């Protein structure tokens with residue numbers, strides 16, 4: 483069985499090309515003492531005080547790595563808004579995705595509540611001088627900033643993404659749900675449906691789909707992970723598109739199954755040993771279903787908005 487993803491070894495730098503604005507922005511953010519201190523403080527709030535999953539620099543790195551990989555897969559099929567709206571090129575769009583994703587949870591230093599808004603307040607003074615340095619045209623720098631701010635703000639589960647770039651940030655964030663992200667609170671004794679479920683997820687693999695442009699495969703050691711997929715990833719996927727209704731109903735249904743004992747904590751742990759073929763098939767069908775949410779009309783191009791996708 484393949485070892486689970488080692489989140490500490492993920493390197494965004496591996497996905498960046500030389501002489502790009504995206505690389506310049508990454509070198510700035512990853513080398514900025516202020517950004518790194520905020521991310522460290524964000525984890526103090528998230529992991530130490532709240533017992534939540536990792537929201538620090540490793541999460542920033544893994545979410546950004548996921549987002550850029552998703553961007554490159556979807557970029558073959560869809561045009562980012564920045565390109566479609568005549569604001570810039572693919573490098574500009576990648577820079578937006580990188581900066582939004584890297585900084586999206588920095589506002590956790592203030593509180594979990596409204597942290598996307600806090601991330602905006604902290605990100606603006608950090609980004610402004612760097613964008614002014616990268617872009618000669620102040621109007622373009624402001625346009626790029628606007629896109630980054632939307633990506634940060636819209637990463638929250640219930641907020642609708644209105645650009646391709648923001649949708650990618652949200653998917654990159656949602657795909658960071660392997661066990662490594664939750665292991666510290668779990669080891670400290672936080673045993674609930676969220677931590678047990680997250681501990682079941684070994685890997686999240688993002689690649690090209692056969693029929694759909696993007697395939698997200700979640701490898702899990704036991705069915706407890708399904709809850710995490712439904713509670714985190716599906717929720718993010720649903721608002722990375724202009725989905726609608728059914729969001730709360732599906733989440734409530736998952737919680738109800740847990741409350742009714744159909745997915746009990748005990749049962750979840752009992753399932754630790756065997757990853758049966760039936761489970762694999764179930765997981766596969768789930769992801770095919772998720773996969774279908776990412777089927778976008780090529781003609782739409784400029785946006786992740788899609789109105790006619792239906793839930794089963």
Ligand SMILES: [Fe+2]
Nearest residue numbers: 586587597637
């Ligand atoms: Fe967040």
Ligand SMILES: [Fe+2]
Nearest residue numbers: 545586587655
């Ligand atoms: Fe996040």
